[in-house]
Amino acid sequence: MWDIFPYVREAEEIEARLAGRLAELRVERGWSLEELASRSGIxxxxxxxxxxxxxxxxxxxxxxxxAVHERTMSRLLAEVESEPPQVVRAGAQAVWRDEESGFVRRSVSPPHPGLRGEVVEGTLRPGADIAYDAPPVPGLEQHIWVLEGAVEITANGRTHTVEAGDCLRFRLWGASRFRCPGPGPVRYALLIVLP
Incomplete structure (x- = not known):
């Protein structure tokens, strides 16, 4: 029988550090909750x-x-984790789950402040539909290589159906949307390059 409690504790610790970091970012900018609500639409x-x-x-x-704090999701999550090693073994890669939307995000490559790129693995369950109002950094370069299944990606007003083996690349300036039409889940590799 596996002991899952260390993983649960680790996830809870990351969640607590993430909450604290979000508060720090707001305070660093001198924003009230009302100001952040106005800027983020939350x-x-x-x-x-x-x-x-x-x-x-x-x-x-x-x-x-x-987007409001001008960070990629990986950068924000890296800020709440300890200093990453150069090699991250599969079992040690940070995984973040959004049960509500059906999105699972694995940080495959360790984020590093001196580097401009990172690799993420994304998995969406059938029917998942996630929309982002704006990129975290305007002009963010993305390469999305579908490993299994199919995904419908809308970026900069254009919609693309990307299937297993296909790769979509673009610079993101506006809203984006990821939708898994099914019947099965989609798994993809995402290379993000900061401008």
């Missing part, structure tokens, strides 16, 4: 609950906050 009460660790952010909420 209600003041939801922001307050996020910062106190009472709720976990969904992918969409975290995407909005990353």
């Amino acid at each position: 209600s003041r009460s939801t922001l307050s609950r996020l910062e106190r660790g009472q709720i976990s952010p969904t992918a969409a909420l975290l995407g909005k906050l990353c």
Whole structure:
């Protein structure tokens, strides 16, 4: 029988550090909860609950906050984890789950402040539909290589159906959307390059 309690404790610790970091970012900019609510389109009460660790952010909420704070999701998550080693073994790669939307995000390559790129593995269950209002950093370069299944990606006003083996690449300036039409899940590798 596997002991899952260390993993549960680790996930809870990361969630608590994430809540604290979100509060720090707001305070560093001198913003009130009302100001952040206005800039992000997230209600003041939801922001307050996020910062106190009472709720976990969904992918969409975290995407909005990353855009306001001009960070990629990987960078924000790296800020709440300990210093990553150069080699990250598969079992040690950080995994973040948004049960509400059906999105699972694995940080395959260790984020590093001196590097501009990172590799992420994404998995969406059938019917998952995630929309982001804006990129965390305007002009963010993305390469999406579908490993299994198919995904419908809308970026900069254009919609693409990307199937297993296909690769879509673009610079993101506006809204984006990832939708898994099914019948099975989609698994893809995402290379993100900061401008």
